[in-house]
Amino acid sequence: xxSDSPSAxxxxxxxxxxxxxxxxxxxxHDVTLDxxxxxxxxxxxxxGCGKSTLLRCFNRINDRIPGARxxxxxxxxxxxxxxxxxxxxxxxxxRVGMVxxxxxxxxxxxxxxxxxxxxxxGEKDRSALEERVEYCLRRVALWDDVKxxxxxxxxxxxxxxQQRLCIARTIATRPDIILMDExxxxxxxxxxxxxxxxxxxxKNDYTIVIVTHNLAQASRCSDKTAFFFLGKxxxxxxxxxxxxxxxxxxxxxxxxxxxx
Amino acid sequence: xxxxxxxLRKGVHHEALKQGAVKAVLGGMAWGVVLIALLIFGRIxxxxxxxxxxxxxxxxDTAFLTEKTETLHVFDDASGTRHSLPASExxxxxxxHGAESIFNETTYSYSGGGIAGPIVGTALLTLLSIVLxxxxxxxxxxxxxxxxxxxxxxxxxxxxxxxxxxxPSIVFGLFGFAVFVLAAPVFTDTPSERSLLAIPLGFTWFSxxxxxxxxxxxxxxxxxxxxxxxxxxxxxxxxxxxQGFREASLxxxxxxxxxxxxxxxxxxxxxxxxxxxxxLARAAGETAPIMFTVAVAAKDDFPWEGATGPLGVLxxxxxxxxxxxxxxxxxxxxxxxxxxxxxxxxxxxxLMIFLFSTVSIILRNRVRSxxxx
Numbered sequence: 001x002x003s004d005s006p007s008a009x010x011x012x013x014x015x016x017x018x019x020x021x022x023x024x025x026x027x028x029h030d031v032t033l034d035x036x037x038x039x040x041x042x043x044x045x046x047x048g049c050g051k052s053t054l055l056r057c058f059n060r061i062n063d064r065i066p067g068a069r070x071x072x073x074x075x076x077x078x079x080x081x082x083x084x085x086x087x088x089x090x091x092x093x094x095r096v097g098m099v100x101x102x103x104x105x106x107x108x109x110x111x112x113x114x115x116x117x118x119x120x121x122g123e124k125d126r127s128a129l130e131e132r133v134e135y136c137l138r139r140v141a142l143w144d145d146v147k148x149x150x151x152x153x154x155x156x157x158x159x160x161x162q163q164r165l166c167i168a169r170t171i172a173t174r175p176d177i178i179l180m181d182e183x184x185x186x187x188x189x190x191x192x193x194x195x196x197x198x199x200x201x202x203k204n205d206y207t208i209v210i211v212t213h214n215l216a217q218a219s220r221c222s223d224k225t226a227f228f229f230l231g232k233x234x235x236x237x238x239x240x241x242x243x244x245x246x247x248x249x250x251x252x253x254x255x256x257x258x259x260x
Numbered sequence: 261x262x263x264x265x266x267x268l269r270k271g272v273h274h275e276a277l278k279q280g281a282v283k284a285v286l287g288g289m290a291w292g293v294v295l296i297a298l299l300i301f302g303r304i305x306x307x308x309x310x311x312x313x314x315x316x317x318x319x320x321d322t323a324f325l326t327e328k329t330e331t332l333h334v335f336d337d338a339s340g341t342r343h344s345l346p347a348s349e350x351x352x353x354x355x356x357h358g359a360e361s362i363f364n365e366t367t368y369s370y371s372g373g374g375i376a377g378p379i380v381g382t383a384l385l386t387l388l389s390i391v392l393x394x395x396x397x398x399x400x401x402x403x404x405x406x407x408x409x410x411x412x413x414x415x416x417x418x419x420x421x422x423x424x425x426x427x428p429s430i431v432f433g434l435f436g437f438a439v440f441v442l443a444a445p446v447f448t449d450t451p452s453e454r455s456l457l458a459i460p461l462g463f464t465w466f467s468x469x470x471x472x473x474x475x476x477x478x479x480x481x482x483x484x485x486x487x488x489x490x491x492x493x494x495x496x497x498x499x500x501x502x503q504g505f506r507e508a509s510l511x512x513x514x515x516x517x518x519x520x521x522x523x524x525x526x527x528x529x530x531x532x533x534x535x536x537x538x539x540l541a542r543a544a545g546e547t548a549p550i551m552f553t554v555a556v557a558a559k560d561d562f563p564w565e566g567a568t569g570p571l572g573v574l575x576x577x578x579x580x581x582x583x584x585x586x587x588x589x590x591x592x593x594x595x596x597x598x599x600x601x602x603x604x605x606x607x608x609x610x611l612m613i614f615l616f617s618t619v620s621i622i623l624r625n626r627v628r629s630x631x632x633x
């Protein structure tokens with residue numbers, strides 16, 4: 001249903017007049033935004049502005065939160081409305097991977113963590129699994145650190161390594177889009193740097209949407225930036241423009257550090 | 261800082277005395293409980309150990325563990341020597357010496373031979389009930405914790421389950437008698453006369469005539485009794501599994517059931533097993549629920565003797581240790597000759613619980629060590 005090589009013409013994700021509520025509280029107001037393929041789009045804005053919620057709509061992981069619902073508008077992933085009743089949710093989530101704010105490897109071995117997604121989708125062949133696991137771990141620059149202890153617990157890794165393991169786990173199922181919800185907010189500067197380098201390397205193959213509180217991070221590694229405030233999309237555009245000469249006064253005060 | 265001498269205390273230190281008193285009272289309570297437990301265990305071991313243990317090799321009176329329960333005959337022979345023989349040996353003695361050489365004979369029911377029957381019965385009952393309770397209990401807990409939407413109805417269900425834990429065990433016994441023994445459905449070719457409802461299926465009948473007093477009825481009753489504990493503890497264990505694991509699994513495209521099976525249940529298992537260790541000891545020790553549903557005071561054969569297949573075993577009645585202890589204590593006149601069986605049974609029962617718990621704890625630790633926290 002989702003085409004294998006999305007053309008540049010169709011945006012990876014296109015959001016139209018999206019409204020979203022937690023119970024009676026409206027947290028996203030009429031957001032319209034296109035997210036281009038093979039680029040890094042950063043969502044910035046103060047806490048509680050709805051950027052994480054919006055991100056979590058893209059793979060419908062918000063479905064499991066009681067009272068959370070989309071009340072208007074639509075989200076299309078590669079042209080397919082993801083609210084359609086005939087949508088295969090499992091395939092959507094495989095193609096739209098997610099990396100969480102708090103790294104959350106399973107209490108299994110490093111190997112099993114990366115292989116988890118592959119096994120869900122029916123890969124049983126041991127050598128194919130090994131090959132894919134090695135590829136993914138190399139891709140996140142973790143292979144050399146862990147190749148001798150693939151069978152040991154993922155919990156023995158450092159925070160930054162665990163987060164990179166989670167990214168490896170996400171790319172193992174060959175997604176097209178990777179959603180990242182503040183992936184570096186609990187990491188030290190050096191680990192953050194490594195993840196940022198990784199993002200720049202990954203964007204050749206994946207569309208990446210990253211929510212971040214770190215403005216420097218957004219300006220360093222994103223191509224497009226969208227600024228949210230109180231559930232509304234205030235402004236979006238190329239990152240350099242947002243950070244140097246934004247159209248909106250609010251954006252300018254936020255990126256210059258006047259508030260937030 | 262002004263007046264640094266304020267840092268130094270003057271006079272009697274009342275606060276320290278108060279703290280010491282609190283510590284002494286709390287400590288006294290704890291050690292009091294330990295003392296009472298030691299007294300109980302000490303008494304049982306003091307009286308029970310000599311029955312089971314022997315000074316010479318192999319140090320254990322295996323006959324007591326492997327022989328069936330018999331009536332004990334106590335009598336004097338012609339020369340005035342006092343004999344106490346279990347029924348099987350007694351008949352041999354009578355044949356050899358003749359009935360006329362027996363004087364002052366008294367018999368004590370259930371006091372001779374061993375207690376193999378009750379041991380086997382209790383083991384089967386405990387295992388079967390814990391398997392049943394885990395199956396139903398964990399399923400219910402998964403539903404309550406993973407699927408059910410929190411609402412008034414689910415809160416009532418939870419409250420009902422908690423209250424079930426407070427129902428006296430004799431009520432469970434009567435419930436088991438009314439439901440499992442008398443009314444539970446069976447497939448049968450010839451419905452019994454007291455069947456409540458018999459539905460013809462063509463080739464056989466589906467008849468609500470109960471399972472009679474049987475291993476399966478008793479295990480089901482015990483399972484009902486321990487279900488509340490298992491459900492509540494399992495639900496808590498499931499809830500303690502971090503939400504992050506569920507989200508990570510779902511975000512990788514796993515279905516809900518797959519996520520529960522691979523990412524929630526394995527991590528909740530140690531907690532679930534801990535609750536079942538407690539329940540196991542309770543199921544093994546209860547007398548009231550099995551009185552009407554399975555237990556018999558005397559039985560000459562093991563459940564598998566004369567049974568046709570595993571189903572036959574499930575349909576047989578068994579002796580059970582708690583019920584045996586109750587019978588010896590309350591239903592036959594107590595004397596020096598009944599004490600051997602009495603104390604021996606209690607001692608063996610304690611050892612069995614100890615064994616069950618140890619095995620479960622080892623099992624739990626193995627499960628836990630497989631998780632790579």
